[in-house]
Amino acid sequence: MKRFALAGNPNCGKTTLFNSLTGSTAHVGNWPGVTVDKRDGVYKKLDEPVAIVDLPGIYSLSPYTPEEVIARNYILDEKPDCVINIVDATNLERNLYLSTQIMEIDVPMVIALNMMDAVEKAGDKIDEKELEKRLGVPVVKISALKETGLKELMERAFTESKKSRAGVTVLNDTALAHLIGDVKIALKGQNVENPLFHAIKLVENDSIEVEMHKETENMIDEFKKTFKDDVFGDDFEALIADRRYKYIAKNFDSVVSRKNKEKHAMTKSDKADRVLTHRIWGIPIFLLVLFGIFHLTFSEDLLFLGKIFSFPGLEDLGVDIEAFGGQLLACFYDGAVFSPGVIVNNLWNNIIVNYGLGFGEGGWLYNLIAESGMQSWAIGLINDGILAGLGSVLSFLPPILVLFLFFSILEDSGYMARIAFILDRAFRKFGLSGRAFMPMIMGFGCSVPAMINTRTLADEKERTATIRVIPFFSCGAKLPILTAIAGAIIAYFGVGNADLITYSMYLLGVVTAILTVLLMRNTTLKGETPPFIMELPAYHLPQFKNLMAHLWDKTKHFIKKAFTIILASTIVIWLLTHFSFSWQFLEEEEVNQSILAQLSMFVQPIFTPLGFGSQLGQFGWVFVVAAVAGLIAKENVIATFATLAACLVAVAHLDIGTLDIAAEEGVDAVQAMILATNITIPALISFIAFNMTTIPCFAAVGTAKAELQGGKRYGGTLIFWLATSYIVSCMVFTVGSWWWTAFIWAAAIAVVVTAIVVKNKKQNKAKA
Amino acid sequence: MPIVMAPVNRELKIVKIIADDKVKKHLENLGVTVNGEITVLSSSGGTVVCKIKDGRIAFDGNLSTKIFVA
Numbered sequence: 052m053k054r055f056a057l058a059g060n061p062n063c064g065k066t067t068l069f070n071s072l073t074g075s076t077a078h079v080g081n082w083p084g085v086t087v088d089k090r091d092g093v094y095k096k097l098d099e100p101v102a103i104v105d106l107p108g109i110y111s112l113s114p115y116t117p118e119e120v121i122a123r124n125y126i127l128d129e130k131p132d133c134v135i136n137i138v139d140a141t142n143l144e145r146n147l148y149l150s151t152q153i154m155e156i157d158v159p160m161v162i163a164l165n166m167m168d169a170v171e172k173a174g175d176k177i178d179e180k181e182l183e184k185r186l187g188v189p190v191v192k193i194s195a196l197k198e199t200g201l202k203e204l205m206e207r208a209f210t211e212s213k214k215s216r217a218g219v220t221v222l223n224d225t226a227l228a229h230l231i232g233d234v235k236i237a238l239k240g241q242n243v244e245n246p247l248f249h250a251i252k253l254v255e256n257d258s259i260e261v262e263m264h265k266e267t268e269n270m271i272d273e274f275k276k277t278f279k280d281d282v283f284g285d286d287f288e289a290l291i292a293d294r295r296y297k298y299i300a301k302n303f304d305s306v307v308s309r310k311n312k313e314k315h316a317m318t319k320s321d322k323a324d325r326v327l328t329h330r331i332w333g334i335p336i337f338l339l340v341l342f343g344i345f346h347l348t349f350s351e352d353l354l355f356l357g358k359i360f361s362f363p364g365l366e367d368l369g370v371d372i373e374a375f376g377g378q379l380l381a382c383f384y385d386g387a388v389f390s391p392g393v394i395v396n397n398l399w400n401n402i403i404v405n406y407g408l409g410f411g412e413g414g415w416l417y418n419l420i421a422e423s424g425m426q427s428w429a430i431g432l433i434n435d436g437i438l439a440g441l442g443s444v445l446s447f448l449p450p451i452l453v454l455f456l457f458f459s460i461l462e463d464s465g466y467m468a469r470i471a472f473i474l475d476r477a478f479r480k481f482g483l484s485g486r487a488f489m490p491m492i493m494g495f496g497c498s499v500p501a502m503i504n505t506r507t508l509a510d511e512k513e514r515t516a517t518i519r520v521i522p523f524f525s526c527g528a529k530l531p532i533l534t535a536i537a538g539a540i541i542a543y544f545g546v547g548n549a550d551l552i553t554y555s556m557y558l559l560g561v562v563t564a565i566l567t568v569l570l571m572r573n574t575t576l577k578g579e580t581p582p583f584i585m586e587l588p589a590y591h592l593p594q595f596k597n598l599m600a601h602l603w604d605k606t607k608h609f610i611k612k613a614f615t616i617i618l619a620s621t622i623v624i625w626l627l628t629h630f631s632f633s634w635q636f637l638e639e640e641e642v643n644q645s646i647l648a649q650l651s652m653f654v655q656p657i658f659t660p661l662g663f664g665s666q667l668g669q670f671g672w673v674f675v676v677a678a679v680a681g682l683i684a685k686e687n688v689i690a691t692f693a694t695l696a697a698c699l700v701a702v703a704h705l706d707i708g709t710l711d712i713a714a715e716e717g718v719d720a721v722q723a724m725i726l727a728t729n730i731t732i733p734a735l736i737s738f739i740a741f742n743m744t745t746i747p748c749f750a751a752v753g754t755a756k757a758e759l760q761g762g763k764r765y766g767g768t769l770i771f772w773l774a775t776s777y778i779v780s781c782m783v784f785t786v787g788s789w790w791w792t793a794f795i796w797a798a799a800i801a802v803v804v805t806a807i808v809v810k811n812k813k814q815n816k817a818k819a
Numbered sequence: 820m821p822i823v824m825a826p827v828n829r830e831l832k833i834v835k836i837i838a839d840d841k842v843k844k845h846l847e848n849l850g851v852t853v854n855g856e857i858t859v860l861s862s863s864g865g866t867v868v869c870k871i872k873d874g875r876i877a878f879d880g881n882l883s884t885k886i887f888v889a
Contacts, residue, residue, distance in 0.1 A: 110848035115841065142873035145850045256840075282853060288840075292847035293854055320875070321860055330863030472877045476866060479879065509841070582842055583879035584849065587868065 053212055054102040054129075055094075055205075058122060058153060059137035060146050061108030062588050064165045066090075067597075068137060068195035069105035072205070076600040077105065088118070088503065089125055096202065097209055104131065107506075112152045112248075113257045118506040120259075126156060127245065133212040134160040135204070137195075140170045140177055141589070143307060147299045148292075154188065155218040155248040159211040161189045163204050168194040169589075174310030182306045187219065196594065218247040221298040222291065230254055230274045234267055255288045320589040324469065333473035340466075342554070344457040348392030348450060349534075349550040357387020378402070392453040399449045410442035428636055432625055435697040440621030440690035444613045450534065451527035451609065452602055455496055459601045463593035467492065468585065475583045481565055482572030484508070484583045487517045491564070494524030495557075496605070498751040502758050512578040516571045518755055519768050520564035522747035523775075525557055527609075528685035531717065532742050535689050536735050539721035544732060556736075560743050563779055567771075573807050575767070612684065616749070620683055621690045624676070628698055642698040643669065651675040661741060661777070662734025662784035670699055670727045674738055684748045689717040696720035699727045733787025737780040745776035822867055823883040825859050831888040833857055838885055846886075849876055857888060 057065045066077050073092025090105040106125055107118040114120045126134060136153050138146040153160055164179055183190040189207045193200035222228060235250035243249055243264075252260040253267050261268065275285045283290040327336060352358060364386035371377045382397035383389060389397065409415035420433050461467050467489065475485025486508055493501035501521045508514045525533070530553075537552040572578070627647035629637050637645055651672035658664035663674040673695045680687035700723055724730070730738075746752060746769060759765045785792040825831055833855050836843055850871045851857065858870040865880025878886070 110845070113844055113848065115845040115848070145872040145874050148848065148850065288844060289847060289853060292844075292852050296850065296852055296855060324868065324875075325861065328861065328863075328868065472866070472868075475877075475879050476864065479881075484879070509845075582838070582882040583877065584842075584845060584882065585877050586849070587875040587877055589875075 052093075052100060052102050053132040053209070054104060055133045055135055055208055055212070056104045056106055056125060056129075056131035057135050057137060058106050058126060058149070059108060059165075060110055060139060060142075060149060062586065063108065063137050063139040063146060064195045065105055065108060065137050068135075068163070068165065068193070068201075069103060070600070071195050071198050071201060072103050076604050088506075089121060094205060097205055101205070101209070109149065111149055113252065113255065114259070116507055116509045126153070126158065127248075130158065132159065133208045134158055135163055135208055136160055137163045137165050140164045140166050140192075141173075143177070143303065144296070144299050147303060148295055150186070151221045151295050151299065152248075154186070155220050155251055156245050157216065157218045157247075159208075159214060159216045161191065161204065161208045161211055162186065163195075163200075164190055164192045165195050167192045167200075168197055176308045178306045178308075182303065185302050185306070188216075218245060220247060220251060222251065222294055224298075225290075225294045226278070226280070227254060227287065227291065227294075230271065233274075234270060237267060237270065238264070251291070255291050257288075318589065320465075320587075323590055324587070327466065328469050328473055333469075334477075337470055337473060340461070344454070344461075345550055345554050345557070347390045348453045348457065349553055350390040351393055351549065352387035353390045354388075362386055362388075375406075392450055395453055396446075396449040400446050404442060404446060408442075408445075410438050410445075428629065431629070432622070436621055436625030436694055437618065439693040439697065440625075441613060441618060442693070444531075444617050444686045444690050446531075448606065448609060450530055452605060454530070455527065455605050456598060456602060458492065458496060459598050460593045463591075463597055465588045465590040468587050471585060472583075472587065479580055479583075481569045482578075482580055483513055483517065483568060484580055486583060486585060487513060490517055490521060491524050494521040494526060497526050497528075497608075498522050498524075498747050499754045502751065502754045505758065508581075510578060510581045512572075512576040513581060515759060515764050515768075516568050516576050518758055519571070519771055520568055522751060522772065523560040523564040523567075523744055525560045525743050526685070526747070527605075528748070529743055531686065531689045532681075533739055535692065535717035535721050536739055538718035539725060540732055540735060542718060543722045543725050546732070556739055556743065559740060559779075559783075563744055563775065567775055570807075571771075573811060612686065616684050617686045617690060620680060620687050621694060624680060624687075624691055625694055628695065638701075642695075642702050647676055648672055651679070660784070661780045662737045662788070663730060663741075667728040667730055667734075670702075670724075671730075673699065673724055673728070674730070678738070678741060678745070681742050682746050682748070684750070685742065688742060689720075692717045692720040692724065696723040699723060731788065733784050736787060737784035740783045741776050741780040743776075744772070744779050746772045820888065821884045822857070822859060822869070822878070822886045822888050823862060823865055823880070825862070825888050827859050827862060829858065831857050831859070833886060834889045835887040836885065837887075838882070842882075850874065851876070851886065857886075 057069055059065050069075065069090065069092060070077055072094045075092050077090055088107065092103045092105070094101045094103050104125065106122040109119045109122045112123050112126075114123050125131070134153055136150050138150060150162060164177065164182075167177070170177060177192075179190045179192050189211060191200055191204040191207055193204050195201075220231070222231060231247075231250050231254055234253055235246045238246040238249055249260060249264065253264055254271060256271075275287070278285055280290055283293065327333060329336075356362070365372055365377065365381055365384065370380060372381055378401055382401055383394055404410055405414055409417055409419075417434055417438060420430055420438070423430070461470075470492070471485040471488040474488050478485050478487060487505075489507065490501045490504040493504055498521050501524070502518050505514045505517050505521075508517060533553050533556055534549070537547070537549050537556075540552065541547050541549060624647065628642055628645045630646060631637055631641075631644045632646055632649065642648060655672050655675050656665050658675055658678075659666060663671065663678075665671065667674065673692075676695065677688045677691040680691045696719075725735075752769070755768055756765050759768060782796055786796065822831075833851065833853050836846060836851070836853060838846065846852075855871070860868045860870050860875065862868075862883075865883060867878050867883040869876050869878070
């Protein structure tokens with residue numbers, strides 16, 4: 052099968068084209084650097100199927116960040132049958148810079164002039180026939196988004212792939228042409244492939260290249276001695292870049308005819324940026340947007356209308372909330388209008404999971420199993436183990452998706468890139484560049500893609516620090532823990548406010564991240580913060596198709612996880628709680644003798660300083676089990692709650708009143724556990740904090756290992772996560788329980804900070 | 820003068836870039852080259868957003884003192 056590679060600048064629409072060609076739903080976003088690894092697909096509309104490879108975006112073939120190396124090596128080493136160079140027609144000059152470099156490689160290529168719809172909308176024209184003539188490679192106008200011109204593009208690429216093309220350069224008229232020619236001949240003599248490309252990179256003094264061909268160094272140095280340019284001196288690299296741009300400007304300016312001759316016309320994007328990236332207003336606007344997102348997702352009182360106008364509740368209005376109609380109405384309104392996130396959540400849980408799937412107690416499936424006449428342990432395993440666990444995991448799909456939808460909108464519109472920019476100044480104080488913000492915010496969705504995305508960071512130490520703090524940006528799977536426990540605190544103790552607790556826990560994670568980064572950048576991961584250079588893409592309306600593709604992807608991933616790793620772990624946990632060490636099946640009442648209980652009781656004292664250890668008494672081990680199960684996957688925590696609460700109720704003879712252990716969201720299960728253990732509010736918050744900051748999950752640990760390339764950094768990362776979570780939750784618990792301990796913590800922190808400052812000063816002096 | 824002090828919305832020419840090789844190369848790839856044209860769109864507290872070719876590129880406060888324009 053022939054292979055075509057898609058190459059182009061970041062954010063020029065490669066992945067959109069890839070999705071259109073192959074029918075995939077790979078993640079697309081409106082900021083540079085969404086694709087950080089190559090991706091394969093198949094295009095089937097030609098005479099024979101063709102493999103399509105989507106490469107990370109690159110500005111040139113001299114790489115700056117790790118993901119750019121991937122693209123360069125693919126083109127050089129894997130030798131695709133044709134390179135489809137995607138060019139953003141709205142920024143032709145800059146994009147052609149890469150094209151002039153790909154042209155130097157001996158590989159067939161076609162140029163796809165993308166975003167032609169945007170160019171035409173602005174009233175500009177591009178003469179692609181003329182461009183093709185001047186470049187000497189085929190040029191096809193396309194719009195990856197509107198899917199126009201794709202067939203022609205692929206047909207021409209197919210024709211090209213049958214021919215071979217020798218590299219050509221635009222540097223022939225420059226003073227360096229002679230040197231390039233000599234180096235090329237020398238390389239050819241050694242049977243180096245793509246001699247022209249390598250010769251030019253050597254003259255440019257490209258670090259990867261010079262490593263490979265040390266022998267040419269002399270030749271270039273000799274030439275350097277005899278060479279003098281008025282502006283560039285002997286900086287060949289700058290000279291070559293300049294000559295490329297000059298060539299492009301001279302030859303290709305005329306193919307573009309602009310409607311608006313005024314060169315400094317402000318685009319709509321520029322006007323929006325005046326406000327959104329404002330020196331003073333930028334950050335408040337961003338915080339407002341962030342709060343708005345949380346409000347729309349979690350608030351049970353949209354825009355605080357209920358508080359302002361004190362609407363009557365449904366029961367006061369005489370609605371029968373037991374009936375189906377009443378329940379349906381209650382999904383939208385009860386004394387206050389709910390936010391869209393809560394409405395979706397209610398509809399899904401009350402109507403679909405309860406009525407449709409019948410997972411909960413009294414649901415049709417639950418009853419069917421209960422009355423099936425199976426052995427009682429089998430009924431227990433299915434109903435209390437599998438169904439309760441799955442039900443509680445599935446119930447979290449809506450808030451995760453709604454939150455994710457809002458982040459996708461931010462990303463797709465182009466605002467995300469601005470946030471990175473306005474936060475850069477603040478980030479710099481902690482020793483990171485604004486670029487690190489992107490992987491961090493992705494962490495709110497899932498740590499795995501977020502860690503992979505750190506490849507856009509140029510500095511290795513900055514990358515390590517970022518990977519380590521990504522889990523503190525509470526991911527979608529940790530949200531259930533938050534909502535369940537926050538819900539239980541409000542229901543049981545009657546204090547607090549759900550979106551406020553959620554918001555502040557997210558904030559706690561962010562603060563922890565900031566402080567630990569600061570700590571690492573001043574101790575183990577010292578180094579200069581790389582400069583912030585970023586392209587700000589033009590704003591555009593989020594694409595509906597794109598958003599839905601994101602959501603579908605997320606849903607698929609979540610369901611897959613729910614039915615594999617989480618299902619397996621709930622079964623294992625059920626088995627471990629229902630069998631003793633002598634493999635005796637235990638009745639619910641004997642849960643204290645189970646393998647899991649025995650093991651957890653053994654390690655329980657470790658968690659005493661965190662508030663959920665020995666002080667919780669006989670049944671305190673349930674929190675330990677949940678936390679340990681969370682190391683596999685955070686969804687397990689709530690699934691474990693559901694399974695264990697059922698056992699607890701039976702064994703502790705709790706009077707749980709109207710609580711429904713198997714109810715969705717685990718709120719009632721947590722309340723039952725509070726009843727059984729008398730755990731305090733600070734300990735509950737400390738439990739959330741522990742789960743938020745400890746080792747994230749198997750998938751994230753695996754990713755961190757791969758991204759850090761194992762070794763010392765990886766081991767350090769695991770220790771870092773354990774230590775941070777222990778200290779943070781201990782601090783939360785002690786300060787929450789005894790406010791005056793805050794002084795002890797403050798003193799301890801002051802000592803550490805002073806020690807680090809003094810040590811660094813000494814080192815600096817020693818260096819000077 | 821360094822670009823951080825440059826007037827807004829006027830076409831300028833880059834005369835000098837002081838940065839290490841890696842950063843300079845990255846800037847070149849983005850179209851920020853000596854002799855190249857650059858227009859400052861906004862400049863606030865050190866950070867600068869520029870128009871280069873048809874793209875918008877943001878620089879942090881440190882870098883914007885190292886790109887000199889005339």
